[in-house]
Amino acid sequence: MAEPELGVEETIVWRVQRGMRIFAIGAIVVFALLIMQVAMVWGYYATIGILLVLGVLFQVYWQLLRPKLTATEAGVDVVSDWKPVHLEWADIRRVEIGDKGLTLIRADGSAVHSKVPHAAKPNPDKSPTEQALAADYLTRRANWARKGTGIKPTYEAPKA
Known part of the structure; x- marks a missing residue:
């Protein structure tokens, strides 16, 4: 994780x-x-x-x-492949969970793959994994950036 x-x-x-x-x-x-x-x-x-x-x-x-995923006010920076990629929040349409990390789908249909957070074994207490929490946060934050209404989403780290 x-x-x-x-x-x-x-x-x-x-x-x-x-x-x-x-x-x-x-x-x-x-x-x-x-x-x-x-x-x-x-x-x-x-x-x-x-x-x-x-x-x-x-x-x-x-x-x-080297691999990291950074979410800032300016957008999301993905460092996983040969060339780091910067995505504006409004350009992200959805985030998919996979076995080897997260896939961020852009407005033009292209995908950017992030190796972290990577898939973890399911938690025995059925609490969401960090990968699921990160995907949910990134999706909610991107939707908020496009619509600009409501309270800005915040990230809730998984309980240790």
């Missing part, structure tokens, strides 16, 4: 869970130290191995540490 961070000016950021981020950063540090040791001992003879490990470290960063 992704972990939302409430910030200044009504900014909400969803990322991979803190434990997974700490594990990924620890793995990157350990492998970086090993690469330095191998480079000092073997020199340029270890180039191929070093490049392979650097490729793995890049994938850990790209798949675990």
Whole structure:
């Protein structure tokens, strides 16, 4: 389950869970130290191995540490694929829940995929998952931005 961070000016950021981020950063540090040791001992003879490990470290960063979904007053920023995407609130028509994250459907019918918050196992107490809460909030906020009536929706984080 992704972990939302409430910030200044009504900014909400969803990322991979803190434990997974700490594990990924620890793995990157350990492998970086090993690469330095191998480079000092073997020199340029270890180039191929070093490049392979650097490729793995890049994938850990790209798949675990980089993806995020940010909701601000200006719209939604999705960082999941090669190019980050900014969506204006009024451009979002609906948000669909999937096994690999959320899909934001735009007014022109195109879709933007966010890896976080990703699907979680159903809660035993039948409370809504963070993915469902985020999708509901994003949809309500986009509808409010288009219509401009009523009270602006707020995000309610899941109970721990």
